[in-house]
Amino acid sequence: xxxxxxxxxxxxxxxxxxxxxxxxxxxxxxxxxxxxxxxxxxxxxxxxxxxxxxxxxxxxxxxxxxxxxxx
Numbered sequence: 001x002x003x004x005x006x007x008x009x010x011x012x013x014x015x016x017x018x019x020x021x022x023x024x025x026x027x028x029x030x031x032x033x034x035x036x037x038x039x040x041x042x043x044x045x046x047x048x049x050x051x052x053x054x055x056x057x058x059x060x061x062x063x064x065x066x067x068x069x070x071x
Contacts (some may be wrong), residue, residue: 001013001061001062001063002059002060002061002063002066003060004052004057004058004060004065005037006031006033006037006038006039006057009026009028009031009042009057010028010029010031010035010041011027011029012027012028012068013025013026013027013030013068013069013070014027014028014044014060014066014068014069014070015028015066015068015069015070015071016065016066016069017063017064017067021049022048022049023046023048023049023051024048025046025047025048025070026044026045026046026047027044027045027047028042028043028044028045029044029045029052029067030042030043030044031043031057039057041054042054042055042056042057043055044053047070055059
């Protein structure tokens, strides 16, 4: 399991295990917290084409979906 902290999400880099549309490398560009400091929204951007996606940040913990850093 990838160790991911909500406070260190912003600007972190990720590699998607299953490449779709040549989108392999991503960066977290926005993280919003609610009043209880829980992540309410996480935006990830593909480096190759700047497409943005809203994701569940907990999915980043799954090493079958994501690798930490650009690999």
